[in-house]
Each structure stands twice: as structure tokens, then as C-alpha cells.
Amino acid sequence: MSMTRRHFLLLTAVAAAAWDSIIAGTPEAASTYNMTDHWYGMLMNIEKCIGCGSCVRACQLENKVPDGYFRTWVERYHIEDWTVENPTVDSPDGGKNGFVELKETGGKNFFVPKLCNHCADSPCTQVCPVGATFHTPDGVVLVDGKYCLGCRYCIQACPYGCRFLNPATNTAEKCSLCYHRITKGLTTACCENCPTGARQLVDFKNPNDPIHEFLKTHSVQVLKPYMATKAKVYYYGLDGSVR
């Protein structure tokens, strides 16, 4: 069939309209994701964390986190001897660029990666005056940036220092557990970029998730258990000095 000028002009108009979709990549398939089938958390293996900061960098790139603020960060603890109540802690720029090696003075050093604990009884969602921060049925605490007032009550209420006010949007922000990724079957940016597998996204409702076996055979802890927030980030090898 020969192309007439009329057909050509018609096709050009259609192609122009479709261009946005073409450059955005293949359209997504209809989602079969069912939120109630999942219950997410994370497992941190302190013994595997080397403090390289890959997770922090990956998170900042993936989620466009502004400089000086952190959805995840890494702390380095140094404990001299039995003085566990007086650890020396640092986290230069959230551990984003790793850590300068300490002079050998004895004692022990270890790294503690941190992020929002996606607590099941989260004080931050409790205090939000408009419900802009909320629980998803799959166990993730999210912030609706289009609804947040920027009152910062949630930042005050978080016992773990996980939230901040994004200076660009003037709304509260925190780790979303890469919700845009995990609902597509991917893992979080931090877990994907951890070179030692110290961080693992876990789905407690998935019977095949290795977390079930791990929990049966290892001692784990959450941060500040006395806060009774039902935190869902579990730490293996967590020292008692960690706050």
C-alpha cells in the first residue's frame, strides 16, 4: 500500500502524541500486586556491615534525597572496654562516603546501618494531624508529600531520628522502603547496593522468605525495644551500647 500525504500527516500526529510514552519505556503491565499478601521489614546483619556507605549513596540517588538529610545512614560505634554506656559514635555525612580508619587504640568498632523502622505501632503516624503519614496494608510507613502540612510533629515523635523536613518541598520525608520498587517485585536500592548482603528486605508473610529460618536460629533485636513501637527492622549482632 502506497503512503499518501494524507496518511503520512495522520501518522505523524499519532506518533507525536505517542512520543512521551515511547521515551518513557515500555508501558507497565497491569499490576497483580496484592498489598495484603505482604508484610515488609528488614534484616540488618551488623557483622557483615563494612561501613562503605554504598547504601546511603544508593538511597540518595534513587530517592533524590537532598544533601545533608538522610533516609538511611550508617553509624560507627567505638567501645573501649566494659564502658558500653559510653560509646564513641560518629556518622560523618551519614556515612555516605565511608569512614576514615580510626587509630588502633584497642576496644571494638562496628557499624550500624539505620533507616525508618516501619514500626507497626508508629508514633509518627499517631501524631500526624491530617493523616498525611500512614501505614500501608503491606506494613510500610509512608508520607503523602502532597498532603503533609510541614508541622514536623512526626519528626519530634520518631524515637530513632529517621525523619526530616525536605527543604525543597517543606514537607516531612523519610525512608519509603523504596515502595515504588518493592511493589514491583524488586528489592530496595540500599539492599541491592550492599556489597556484603548486610541489609536484606524481608517479607514476613512470604513463607519462602529465608527470614523465617534465620529468626528460628539466630538472636535478633530491634532498636529501643522499650519504646514499644513494634519496629520491623531486625538487627543481628546488635551490641547493647547501640542507641
Next chain:
Amino acid sequence: MHVPVEGFMYPNEIELQWSVLIVLYPFITGLVAGAFILASLERVFNVQAVKPTYRLALLTALAFLIVAPMPLQLHLGRPERSFEMYLTPHRTSAMAMFGFVYLWYLLGVLVVEIWLEYRRDIVELAQSSAGPKKWLYRALTLGSYNVSERALKIDDKVGWIITVIGIPSAFLLHGYVGFIFGSIKANPWWSTPLMPVVFLFSAMVSGISVVMLLYMLTCRLRKRPINMPCVDTIAMYLFYTFLIDFTLEMVDLIHRIYEADESFRSLDFMVHSKLYFSQIMLQIGFGTIVPLVLLAITQLVNLPEAIRKFAYSIAGVLTLIGIFAMRWNVVIGGQLFSKSFLGYTTYKMGFVTKEGLLPAIVLSILPFVILWVLVKVLPPWYEEARLAQAAHGD
């Protein structure tokens, strides 16, 4: 902006979230609640001695109440969304109740009580003034010109009922502010069930002080003698309320020292360093002990009138400074230490910034400007006016 940090703070904690404007908010609502409670002394508890300050106390409460939400509005990251608190309040949030408590107190209690109290004057002024003033007062009558004895009796009865409802409402307004802080379990400096009670009593102390000072000031400006039995009675109430407030704060302090939980070392360090001036010197020393001693002397020793006036003025001003320092120490102090209890940050206050010192100064002056306008429109000196009327044989 570089913020000096000592020790270790979680990286997101270095910047303070609640500024001097949030210090101003509980200070202002405290003045509202306190002024109203002083007014209710005359109305409900029939303390006739404080009658000369009744109307002034109501207008003071209204002037400060109008300003109360302004620091909050300025503080919000997205102020254009603040109305969402009314449309979609989150039921589990104490803060979500702010709008409703505020509106109830403003429209359900204070404005109604002031209107009922002034209705007779408004009708008289609507009939006696001319020009735009006449229209203003005619609008304020809301179409009711009935000032018969029976109508005034009903006004009085309804006013009494509203004051009775108003007292728990005033408690709610300020107790709620204390609850906002006291219910944050993440912050040991704030988290105590005593917080709403301490806030309430400190509110009464500051409200009584501000009305006492304003009464003495307005008498001086109007070149009228100060009604000393009235000021003496107010000072007595100030002394006893302050004593309860101070006792509660000391109970809290002693409890913290004795219990010495994991946060204590951190908080203790803070009180001895970053908060030494504002807490030990301003709040406890100059802002509480000195005015308490001054007020105690006036209660115990029969001092001449001029000295009493001077002592009340100094005690009143120092009390207000002390209560402001208390609000500062709660709000700012509660953010200076890390929730890891391993470090401390610094509060850097801007000047001409959205949440800086200049807007705080403007918001502190604004209630007095509003009060000046209110006093012009609704003169509170009714006792004198009625006496003058009686002298003219009306």
C-alpha cells in the same frame, strides 16, 4: 548554615524543627487561659475585689487568642494546607484537635461572653454615637436592642453558664498544649504526665500577671488611681497559684533527679551548660524565686501602697520573663540533645527569616495592638462610667 554539635547526634537531628515561634505559641495561649481564669474569679466565684479587671481580662484573653494561631501558621512548611486540619482531622493526633479546641474557645466561649457582658454598652453606644461608629455598634448589637432589666438578667445568667463552661474550656485549651509535649514518648525532656498540669498552672500564673500589669498600666495611662484592694487580691491569687506551679515543677525536677533514668545524665548536662542561663538563672532564679519572695513579702508585711505597687510591677514583669523562659526551655531545650543521649546541638535563631526573631517580636507586640483597638471599641472601664452616670442622676 553550620550548626555546632557536641558528641553525636543522629544526622537528621542536627537542625532544630520547632523554633522560637513554637515557644511563643504556648506562651500566648497560656496568657489567654490565665486571663480568662482570672476573669472567671469574679463571675463564678464572686470575688468582687477583682471586678475592675473583669472586662480587661476578657479583652486581653481575646487579643491574645486572635494572635495564638499565627506563630503556628507561620511555622508550617506548607501553611496553605493548614485548613486540612479542619477538613480531615486525624483522630489519633492530639495536634488535630487544636483547630477545634481553638474555635470552640474563641467562638463558643470568649466572644459570646464578651458580647453578653458588653451588650448593654453596645446598645447605648449604638444609640448615642454617630457616623461609622454608629454603624459599627449597630452591627455589634446583632439586631437586639432589648436592654430591659429582664433581658439583662437573662444575659447575666447565660454569661454565668458560659463562664462555667469556659473554665474547663480554658483548662482544655492549655492542658492540651501541655499534652502535645507531654505525650511524646520519644523525648524524655517532654514526656511526663505532669506536663499538662504544669502548663496549666504556669498559664494561670502568666495570665494573672499580664492582667495585673495591664490594669496598673492602663490606670497610669488614664491618670486614674489604682484600685489597691483589687491589685492586692490579684497579687494574692498570683502568689498562691505561683506557689502551686513552682511546687509542681520542683516535684517533676526532684523526681527526675532521684529516678535518674537513662536520659538523666544527658539532660543534667544540658541544664548545667546550654540551658544554664535560661533555666537556672532566668526561669528558676529571676523568673520564679525573686517574684515569689517579693509576693511573699507583700503578703506577710504591711507595706505602704507605693512600695506594694512597685513590688507587684517587678514581680509581674519577672514572672512573665520566667514563664517565657519556661516555654523556651521546654520547646528549645527538648530539641538540643540527641535522642541517642550521646550529643547536643545548638539553636541558631535567624532574625529576618520566616521563623526568626523579628516575626517573633512582631507577634509579641501584635496582641497589645489588638487589645488597644478592642479597648477603644469596647471600653472596659464600665464601673467608673456607671458611677459617673449615677452621679449625673441617670
